[in-house]
Amino acid sequence: MKKIVIAIDGHSSCGKSTMAKDLAKEVGYIYVDTGAMYRSVTLFALRNNMFDNHGNIMADLLESRMQEINISFILDKETGRPETYLNGKNVEHEIRKMEVSGRVSQVAALGFVRKALVEQQQRMGKDKGIVMDGRDIGTTVFPDAELKIFVTASADVRAQRRYEELKAKGDDADYNEILENVRQRDYIDSHREVSPLRKADDAIELDNSNMTIAEQRKWLMDRFKERT
Ligand code: C5P
Numbered sequence: 001m002k003k004i005v006i007a008i009d010g011h012s013s014c015g016k017s018t019m020a021k022d023l024a025k026e027v028g029y030i031y032v033d034t035g036a037m038y039r040s041v042t043l044f045a046l047r048n049n050m051f052d053n054h055g056n057i058m059a060d061l062l063e064s065r066m067q068e069i070n071i072s073f074i075l076d077k078e079t080g081r082p083e084t085y086l087n088g089k090n091v092e093h094e095i096r097k098m099e100v101s102g103r104v105s106q107v108a109a110l111g112f113v114r115k116a117l118v119e120q121q122q123r124m125g126k127d128k129g130i131v132m133d134g135r136d137i138g139t140t141v142f143p144d145a146e147l148k149i150f151v152t153a154s155a156d157v158r159a160q161r162r163y164e165e166l167k168a169k170g171d172d173a174d175y176n177e178i179l180e181n182v183r184q185r186d187y188i189d190s191h192r193e194v195s196p197l198r199k200a201d202d203a204i205e206l207d208n209s210n211m212t213i214a215e216q217r218k219w220l221m222d223r224f225k226e227r228t
Contacts, residue, residue: 001228003029003129005144007137009197010151012185013158013178015208019151019216020133021081023224026217032073032124034134034141036084037117038108039095040071043086045107046099055103063112071120097171101181105188108135114194135189138200147227148203149220157209158182 006029008020017033024031041062045051050061073082074090083092094100107113114136121141125132132141138148159179166173189197199205204223208216 003127004146004227005125005128005142006131006224007142007145007148007200007203008131008133008151009135009138009149009199009203010206011153011158011197012182012189013162014151014153015161015213015216016133016151018213019149019208019220020131022213022217023220024131025080026221027224028129030124030130031082032121032130032132033082033084034117034121034132034137035104036073036092036095037071037120038113039100039104040084040086040091041069041113041117042100042104042107043091043095044069046103051103057103057106057110059110059112062107062110066112066116069116071117093169096166096169098166098173098177098181101185105185105192109188109192109194111194118195135197136195138203139198140195143200147223148200149223150199150203150205152205152207153209155179155182155186 006023008016010016017035021031023029045057045062048065050058052058070087072085074085075081076083083090084095085091118141121132124130125142134141138145138150156179159175159182162178162182163173163175206219
């Protein structure tokens with residue numbers, strides 16, 4: 001069967017990664033969560049005190065140390081799912097916390113950060129057989145992807161899902177703070193100068209506000225079968 005590239009983009013917390021992960025597992029493709037990469041750079045910046053007193057990223061400082069950032073994904077032995085490693089340490093849990101979520105969009109708006117991560121993403125997908133999720137996969141990383149999906153859902157539904165996810169992991173979660181964060185990231189992500197979040201012209205749009213995970217899984221599998 002021919003191998004393809006699948007690009008899944010969309011708004012924050014709309015369940016893209018669950019859909020993408022499930023499909024990759026089912027069809028034996030590599031799964032790459034590009035949001036985890038931007039989150040890892042943000043965590044590196046936080047750990048190295050690269051935000052000023054107003055919470056703004058000190059871009060020059062980060063740029064001078066980009067070479068020190070090494071992001072990789074390693075399959076977890078128990079779940080079989082890829083987990084994110086920053087300089088050899090598992091950061092999968094830490095990068096999902098609100099402290100990172102609240103700052104990641106300003107880091108992701110920096111051109112030099114995007115350039116470095118996009119290059120790494122393109123290398124990961126050069127042999128195809130990959131499902132990648134993010135904001136600019138169908139528009140910038142793989143404009144020739146054979147299957148492009150643009151996922152969205154109402155902000156309330158997305159905040160509720162993220163709230164439940166954080167609670168399930170035992171993390172502190174405040175619904176209103178999450179809703180505000182989801183809205184703010186949507187705004188910054190779609191208004192930045194470099195590769196803003198937008199639906200690629202040839203992407204299929206999916207509003208999954210009222211769909212179960214099983215329904216989404218089937219819908220995506222059907223789209224995959226049409227292309228392979
Ligand atoms: O997908 P996730 O919500 O974890 O992504 C976190 C943030 O990383 C997004 O809000 C966005 O600012 C940034 N991002 C991006 N481009 C991507 C993936 C994520 O700018 N391809």
